[in-house]
Amino acid sequence: MKRFLSxxxxxxxxxxxxxxxPAGYYDNAAGLTGANLKTALKTIITANHNPGSYGGxxxxxxxxxxxxxxxxxxxxxDNSILDIYSENPNGPDPYNYFSTASQCGxxxxxxxCYNREHIVPQSLFNEASPMVSDIHFIRATDGxxxxxxxxxxFGVVGVTNYISQNGSKRGNSVSxxxxxxxxxxxDAFKGDVARMIFYFVTRYETQLSGFSSGNMLGxxxxxGLQTWELNQLLAWHNADPVSQNEVIRNNASYTYxxxxxxxxDNPSYANAIWGTQSxxxxxxxxxxxxxxxxxxxxxxxxxxxxxTDNVGVTGYNIYVNGTLHSTVTGTTATVSGLASGTTYSFYxxxxxxxxxxxxxxxxxxxxxxxxxxxxxxxxxxxxxxxxxxxxxxxxxxxTDNVGVTGYNIYLNGTFHSTVTGTSATVSGLNPSTTYSFYxxxxxxxxxxxAQSNTAQGTTTATPPAGTNCGTEDFSTIPANANNYTTRTWxxxxxxxxxxxxRTDQTINxxxxxxxxxxLTSSTITNGIQSITLTTQLPFTDNGGTLxxxxxxxxxxxxxxxxxxQTTTISNINxxxxxxxxxxxxxNQRVGIDDLSxxxxxxxxxxxxxxxxxxxxxxxPVKNHQIFIKGEKLDMIKTAEIYNLxxxxxxxxxxxxxxxxxxxVRELTKGIYILKTDEFSTKFIID
Numbered sequence: 001m002k003r004f005l006s007x008x009x010x011x012x013x014x015x016x017x018x019x020x021x022p023a024g025y026y027d028n029a030a031g032l033t034g035a036n037l038k039t040a041l042k043t044i045i046t047a048n049h050n051p052g053s054y055g056g057x058x059x060x061x062x063x064x065x066x067x068x069x070x071x072x073x074x075x076x077x078d079n080s081i082l083d084i085y086s087e088n089p090n091g092p093d094p095y096n097y098f099s100t101a102s103q104c105g106x107x108x109x110x111x112x113c114y115n116r117e118h119i120v121p122q123s124l125f126n127e128a129s130p131m132v133s134d135i136h137f138i139r140a141t142d143g144x145x146x147x148x149x150x151x152x153x154f155g156v157v158g159v160t161n162y163i164s165q166n167g168s169k170r171g172n173s174v175s176x177x178x179x180x181x182x183x184x185x186x187d188a189f190k191g192d193v194a195r196m197i198f199y200f201v202t203r204y205e206t207q208l209s210g211f212s213s214g215n216m217l218g219x220x221x222x223x224g225l226q227t228w229e230l231n232q233l234l235a236w237h238n239a240d241p242v243s244q245n246e247v248i249r250n251n252a253s254y255t256y257x258x259x260x261x262x263x264x265d266n267p268s269y270a271n272a273i274w275g276t277q278s279x280x281x282x283x284x285x286x287x288x289x290x291x292x293x294x295x296x297x298x299x300x301x302x303x304x305x306x307x308t309d310n311v312g313v314t315g316y317n318i319y320v321n322g323t324l325h326s327t328v329t330g331t332t333a334t335v336s337g338l339a340s341g342t343t344y345s346f347y348x349x350x351x352x353x354x355x356x357x358x359x360x361x362x363x364x365x366x367x368x369x370x371x372x373x374x375x376x377x378x379x380x381x382x383x384x385x386x387x388x389x390x391x392x393x394x395x396x397x398x399t400d401n402v403g404v405t406g407y408n409i410y411l412n413g414t415f416h417s418t419v420t421g422t423s424a425t426v427s428g429l430n431p432s433t434t435y436s437f438y439x440x441x442x443x444x445x446x447x448x449x450a451q452s453n454t455a456q457g458t459t460t461a462t463p464p465a466g467t468n469c470g471t472e473d474f475s476t477i478p479a480n481a482n483n484y485t486t487r488t489w490x491x492x493x494x495x496x497x498x499x500x501x502r503t504d505q506t507i508n509x510x511x512x513x514x515x516x517x518x519l520t521s522s523t524i525t526n527g528i529q530s531i532t533l534t535t536q537l538p539f540t541d542n543g544g545t546l547x548x549x550x551x552x553x554x555x556x557x558x559x560x561x562x563x564x565q566t567t568t569i570s571n572i573n574x575x576x577x578x579x580x581x582x583x584x585x586x587n588q589r590v591g592i593d594d595l596s597x598x599x600x601x602x603x604x605x606x607x608x609x610x611x612x613x614x615x616x617x618x619x620p621v622k623n624h625q626i627f628i629k630g631e632k633l634d635m636i637k638t639a640e641i642y643n644l645x646x647x648x649x650x651x652x653x654x655x656x657x658x659x660x661x662x663x664v665r666e667l668t669k670g671i672y673i674l675k676t677d678e679f680s681t682k683f684i685i686d
Contacts, residue, residue, distance in 0.1 A: 020251050021265045029262075029269075035222035038273045041262045042205050049203070049259040054133045054482070055539050057116050062099045064252040065140040069245040081114055082245060084189040085145040085168045094165035097140075104143040105542060106587060110165055117141040119193060120200045121151035124212045127483030131204060135253050136261050137196040148183075153216035154193055155182030155232050177228025180215055191240025194233035195263040198270055201225055202262070220314060220353060223274055227354050230274060237263070237270050284309040284350035287316060287361040293332070297340035297371035297402045298444055303332045307350035307358055317349045319360070327351075340402070340445045341370035375400040375441035377450040378407060378422075383437075383457035389525045390427040390493050391435060391457035397422050398441035398449055408440045410451070418442075425493040427525070430643055430670045434458040469526050469599040472496065474512050474592075480504040484515050495522040505538040507564060507593035513538060514590050518583040527575040527600020532568040533582070534594040535560035541588040549581045550574050558582070560590045575600040576648055616674060620684040624665040626674070633660055635678075642673045 029040040052060065067082040081097040088094065095111040104115035119137045145164045155175035162170040166186055173182040185193055201208065201217065201224030209219050216229045223230055242264050250264040262269050284307040294301040307313050315327045320335060321344055338344060345365050350358040375398040385392035398404050406418045409426065412435055416426060429435060436456050441449040476491045480503055487498045500517030503510070512519060528550050535546065535558055543561035547554060548569055556569035580597065584590050614630035633656035641650040641664070655662055655676070662674075667685050674681055 020247060020254075021260055025260070026262065026266065033272050034275075035273075037269065038202055038205060038222060038224070041202050041269065041273075045199075045203050045259040045262060047259070049130070049134075049257060051130045051133045051135065051257045054116070057133060057135060057138060058100065058103055058540065060135050060253070060256045061140045064135060064249050064256065066099070066248075067245075069243070069248055081140050083114055083141050084139060084185055084192065085142045085164050086111070086166050087188070088166050089186075089188045097142075103540075104587075107143040107147075110142055110144040113143050114140050115143040115146055117146040117149070119196045120217070121214055123151050124214045124217060125204075125207070125210075126485070129482065131200075132483070134200075134203070135257055136203070136250075136259075137200045139196075151214055152181055152183045153178070153214060153229055154197070155184060155229070157182060157184040175228055175232045177231065178215065178226075187240060189240075190236035191242065192246060194237040194240075195242070195246070195261060195267075195270075197225070197229075197233055198237070198263045199261045202273075203259075218353060223353075227280060234270060234274060237267070242267050280311050280352065280354040280356065282310045282352075283356040284313050284352055284358040286359045287331075287348045287350050290346065290348055290361045290364050292346075292364050292366040294334075295366055295368050297369050298338050299334050299336040300338060300344060300346070300366035300368060301332070301334045302346060302348070302364070302366075304348055304361055306331050309350070309352045309356075311352055311354075313350050314353050315351055317351060317357075319347050319349070321345050338368050340368050343367040371402050371443065371445040371447065373401045373443075374447040375404050375443055375449040378439045378441050378452040381437065381439055381452040381455045383455050384423070385425075385493075386457055386459055387493065388431040388460045389429050390425050391429065391437070391459065392423070392425045392493065393437055393439070393455065393457075394423040395439055395452055400441070400443045400447075402443055402445075404441050405444050406442050408442060408448075410438050410440070412436050425490075427493065427523075429459050430668055431459050432461050433668065433670065468596060469528075470494065470524060470597050472521075472595040474510045474595075477503050477510060477512055484517075486517075487512070494524060496520070502589075505591050507534055507536050507538075507591050509593060511536075511538075511591040511593040514582075514584045514592065516584060516587045518581055519592060520581040521579055524578045524580060524597070525576075528572050528578045528580065529574075529598045529600045530568055530570045530572060531555070531580065531597045532566065532595070533558055533592055534564060534566045536564045536591045536593075537562045537588065538591045539589050541590075542586075544586045544588055544590075546590060546592075547583045547585065549583065550578050552579075552581075560588070566594070573600055576642060614679045614681070616681050616683050620686040621664060624663060624667075625661050626664055626683060627661045628656065629660070630679075636676050638677055640675045641667070642675065643670065 026044060028044060029037055032040050065082050067078055067080045069077065081099060083097060086094055097114045102113045104113040107113050117139050119139060122132055125131045145168060148162050148170060155173040155178060157169045157171035158174040160169045160171040168185050170183050173179055205221035205224055208217055208221060208224055211217055213219065216226060218224050218226055246264050250261050254260045287307050288305045290302060290304040292300055293303050315329050317327050318325050318333055318335060325335060343365055345363055347363045348361040378398050379396040381393060381395040383391055384394050406420050408418050409416045409424055411426060434456055436454055438454045439452040470492065472491060477489050478487050482502055482504050484500045484502050487501045487503060489496055496519060498512050498514060498517065498519045500515045502513045505511050505513050531548060537560055545557040545559050548556050548558060550572055551574060555572045558567040559565055582592065614628060617627050636656055637654060639652045639655035639662060640648055642648055652662065669685050671682060671684055674683060
């Protein structure tokens with residue numbers, strides 16, 4: 001943070017910063033430069049590094065992110081939160097925040113609240129630990145400005161499309177080497193930002209290859225940053241020296257999590273590691289001697305002679321039929337997932353750390369061998385569960401010389417569906433009905449195995465309306481994880497999708513936590529009459545309500561707070577197929593547990609003939625056809641056929657425009673309901 005110090009004052013600040021590290025802390029870095037110095041510092045600051053939780057940052061900010069450096073020009077020393085997006089070094093601050101009182105929370109605009117900004121966006125490392133809670137690069141900043149910055153890299157802005165109240169801005173980059181959108185803090189904090197990013201790429205240098213770049217990070221330990229970003233940050237680091245407030249923050253962070261930012265303690269480390277960077281524009285030489293070294297029914301193996309480069313080759317892009325397929329670091333590769341008995345064309349392109357690309361290598365062709373061997377037959381097919389409209393199955397996996405790609409499930413001798421695992425739930429069945437099943441394995445060449453043994457399953461009777469029809473206790477959600485992403489699982493025949501969700505919290509048992517997302521079911525049969533769910537805030541957030549929808553329509557809300565609350569939403573009365581969705585729109589981390597619902601019911605109106613002038617015959621139905629007698633049949637717009645649990649089986653637009661009959665060949669024995677826009681009636685298929 002630049003405070004326009006004189007050379008003497010700056011020298012004093014550097015002496016202070018060096019004096020804060022324990023004696024001998026940096027001894028193992030003495031005399032080193034370049035990548036060796038960076039790695040030595042990584043080892044030093046990794047030892048004893050013990051970051052707290054993500055929620056613990058709120059507590060840490062009470063000592064780390066405070067305007068409490070006495071006698072520094074432009075600072076108020078009023079113990080407010082030192083926010084780099086609202087602090088004004090040349091006059092009064094536009095607004096101030098004080099610890100804990102103004103934490104986000106919700107915000108409508110700048111000045112509403114402060115939150116926790118990852119200077120290196122957490123999306124680049126998938127919100128993983130320990131990065132997600134490392135205070136050395138997570139600052140307390142205005143929530144609205146943080147949102148405006150998003151995940152953009154830092155650079156110098158040309159044409160501005162956003163500006164905060166203290167002059168931080170967003171727009172197109174005029175930093176040499178990058179023309180995308182960037183975010184630029186005010187001059188007083190450019191060095192602060194640079195040193196936080198230098199810390200990140202040093203502390204986590206061995207993990208950079210697994211992170212996304214965000215147009216800022218490099219994919220190797222050294223240099224660790226893209227060339228354009230490194231050049232820009234070095235310039236900011238040198239123009240905006242370490243401030244007393246950075247020293248105070250570094251010391252407080254050391255107390256909090258046990259490690260230090262070496263670029264605050266010893267600013268000279270930055271230039272000793274990276275020096276004066278220049279843009280690398282020289283591409284690697286062309287890879288040569290590309291040859292096919294082997295084939296299988298689904299793969300082709302390749303090898304080639306290495307390229308050379310003035311800095312160093314970082315990888316080879318492999319192209320299949322002119323399209324980029326994958327990237328490898330060595331000079332051999334096996335391209336898998338190919339079709340058997342097919343000819344493919346390949347070439348290779350080398351690249352360096354600056355993404356300079358070589359000319360393409362020679363092209364070669366490789367033909368996969370033909371796969372004619374069928375998988376072995378699936379074994380031990382068994383019924384593992386039934387409901388009133390489904391039968392669950394499991395079996396022992398088949399084997400194959402190349403690989404089994406799926407299993408075809410047959411219902412009463414007719415193909416029903418294909419799955420990739422060794423279990424399945426066949427839904428959409430009629431209540432109280434016996435069905436026969438067998439399974440056939442398939443490989444990528446569509447070689448089919450012999451059929452498995454046959455298993456029979458009988459669906460249960462339709463549950464009465466209002467009885468408990470389904471539960472979700474979240475016991476089968478994915479393994480515990482504290483990052484927020486999309487989670488999918490299946491339980492009791494229903495597939496659930498939770499967006500912006502984590503899986504490591506409990507209420508009465510395991511619970512799903514939704515931040516700004518939703519929990520949505522696959523199709524639920526038998527309708528929904530009422531819904532019950534339990535909620536609780538597992539972290540320090542604000543109370544609010546969840547929105548509950550069935551088939552996209554709002555049916556009620558469920559409150560949440562730091563105490564456990566169970567809510568029942570009654571009188572929903574949706575019959576037939578239903579999709580349940582629970583949405584959190586408030587940016588609060590809400591735990592959900594013990595979700596259940598009771599069955600819906602068809603209305604009395606659906607079970608009776610509405611208009612006596614219409615007649616269905618024959619009843620019971622013969623020869624897979626039903627006939628309707630009545631006047632002006634051609635005026636009826638829609639006909640729908642349901643089973644008795646309300647599941648829609650068939651829908652016909654303008655059903656009687658050409659005749660008075662409807663084909664029902666696909667329906668099995670049972671009782672059904674015909675609904676039109678003029679009448680409803682029951683019929684039986686024997």
